[in-house]
Amino acid sequence: MTCEGRILVSGVTGNTGRRRSSEAEAVAAAVAFHVKHLRQGRGWSLEELAQRSAVSKGMIVQIEGGRTNPSIGTLCRLAESFGVNVGRLLEAEPPPSVRIIDxxxxxxxxxxxxxxxxxxxxxxxxxxxxxxxxxxxxxxxxxxxxxxxxxxxxxxxxxxxxxxxxxxxxxxxxxxxxxxxxxxxxxxxxxxxxxxxxxxxxxxxxxxxxxxxxxx
CATH class of the missing domain: 2.60.120.10 (Jelly Rolls)
Structure with missing residues (x-):
């Protein structure tokens, strides 16, 4: 996985900036929900997830609160610790049996x-x-x-x-x-x-x- 690099999406000026800002908010909200849901579903504390993923507890708190877009490296480490791929952390809802992605x-x-x-x-x-x-x-x-x-x-x-x-x-x-x-x-x-x-x-x-x- 391409697991180190710049932040997921970054705001810039103009129409492109608004689109990226909206994308960033959607990504942050989806990741916040899934990380917290997966962690709690396994009965893991914040400390346990931090140790399993090598992501700091402070960063996980920020992610679960939807207050940051993690780097792609952080996102990959969290996904791997849960045994899912990155796409799972970005899903807005469970995927159907057949889907076409715009x-x-x-x-x-x-x-x-x-x-x-x-x-x-x-x-x-x-x-x-x-x-x-x-x-x-x-x-x-x-x-x-x-x-x-x-x-x-x-x-x-x-x-x-x-x-x-x-x-x-x-x-x-x-x-x-x-x-x-x-x-x-x-x-x-x-x-x-x-x-x-x-x-x-x-x-x-x-x-x-x-x-x-x-x-x-």
Missing amino acids: ADAQPTLWHGDLGGAGRLLVGVNDPAFVEFWDWRMEPGETHSSAEHTPGTRELWHVRSGRLIVSYEGTEYAVEAGQTLDFRSDRPHGYRNPGPEPAETFMVIVMPPGEWDRRRS
Whole structure:
């Protein structure tokens, strides 16, 4: 999972700013509800969730109160501690058996410093934990991710441009038309060496079950 980076959505001026502000409020409200519901449903205290997820108690209080948009890294760690994917924390209501997701309902969870963006197109929890992302990195942008739940895999398909993936001290160049498959349960990172944007699709497949980071 792409679990480190900038805040989920950030306000800017103009019409785009109002749209992002509205999106930010919707994301914060959904995350607040689900984190509190999942935590209480398991009988966990704030301290227990903090220890399991490696997210501070103070941050969890802010999240459950809907007073902040957590970073994508924080969101991933919370989701993994509950044994769900990120999409589960963003659901406004239980998904139907068949659903069509509009483009404006696909949240942008990562904003690059130079205009890149990562959108979660869909996340499912049954029968397996899978996330499907549309990822764009502008020339010169980088992104780092901590390790994920043991056994997690990432599949990247580069539609255009070029992506460099760093993994265990080695860099792998993925060209347009190529697909990369690797285990993402170790720290890893991505960068676009330029000179054109890297347009990619990413699929994340996670094993079921809660992950307590105290055991890692």
